[in-house]
Amino acid sequence: MLFQVYGDNAVFQWIGWILVFCCLLGANELARRTKTGGIVAFVVIPAILTVYFITIYVAAAAGAEWALTNPTYVHMTSWFHYAKLYAATAGCIGFMALKYKWGSIGKSEWFKCFPFVIVAINILIAVVSDFESAIRAWGTTWVSTEGVTLMGGWHNVFNGVAGLINIACMTGWFGIYVSKKKQDMLWPDMTWVFIVAYDLWNFCYTYNCLPTHAWYCGLALLLAPTVANALWNKGGWIQNRANTLAMWCMFAQVFPMFQDYSVFSTQSVNDPNVNLAVSIVALVANIAALTYILVRAKKQGVNPWLKEVFKGTRDYEQAIARAE
Secondary structure: OOEOOOOOOHHHHHHHHHHHHHHHHHHHHHHHHOHHHHHHHHHHHHHHHHHHHHHHHHHHHOOOHHHHOOHHHHHOOOHHHHHHHHHHHHHHHHHHHHHHOOHHHHHOOHHHHHHHHHHHHHHHHHHHHHHHHHHHOEOOEEEOOOOOEEEEOHHHHHHHHHHHHHHHOOOOOOOOEEEOOOOOEEOOOOOHHHHHHHHHHHHHHHHHHOOOOHHHHHHHHHHHHHHHHHHOOOOOHHHHHHHHHHHHHHHHHHOOHHHHOOOOOOOEOOOHHHHHHHHHHHHHHHHHHHHHHHHHHHHHOOOOOOOOOOOOOHHHHHHHOOEO
16 A cells, blocks of 8 residues: 555545545636636736845844744745746746737747647756655655655666656657637647656656655645546646646645645655556656657658657547647
8 A cells, every 4th residue: 555544534535535536627617728827827926926025034033922933934845846836837927928928939930849848847846855855864764844755776876767758758849739719828749648758757756755644735736637638628727737846835834734734644654665666657658658769750751759759659640639
């Protein structure tokens, strides 16, 4: 078993997971379907939260008791959380610029590679975090600034390498389209091959480096955009992923007690052998994905990063059929 979902709080843990999953699906729909929803979710709310975060840290530096005991200050001080929140939010804003063709940037051909760039940055943030654990505590443990005990070792290295390979699995960087209803930015060449490899890698990252959060941000948060892409928003996975990630980061940053100290809190089993096994699966999956991509590209005689390589596949054709 990967998580400690048994005992007195098991019912609450499962209810919490279902609530997070369903709320993320719903929030993504609200944010993607209208321009107003997107602006509120990814411009207005982040601006308000930025003022809130700055106020907390300024007050804490001045010794204010309310700030020093604020849950955000106590439980969410890691550089990783802020980097993820703002990188994901930047992605959402950039995707809206492409979707709504805002200004000269939104209409330009060169800016179509923005999704690749921002996703690569997001992946690299996690890769650095994985390697950080390996360096800080090889073969032992270390305690993060938030008081979470993390293990360091080969599992971090394997998954860090898997993340780097995953970046190379993004194909057709300039194959970005807008849906006919203008609700979605589409990346048709980002098919199940990348999505599965990414989900396995990212789950492993959360399992390695966020063991007290992985039940939610490693499972519910990853499955929400994947389910939406599979069932009704084909080709919109990366937009779904950015939207749900940004909104989850905002929620978790302001209400860390949900994951950290409530009846909904869920720990991983914290077994180094389990971490290693999960990391090996993630690494093998990403090697397999990249190999498959390179084989397809060679057969077609194309550069897999500058050209689309999944044309003719079911995923690609269903996605491109939605494009204007």
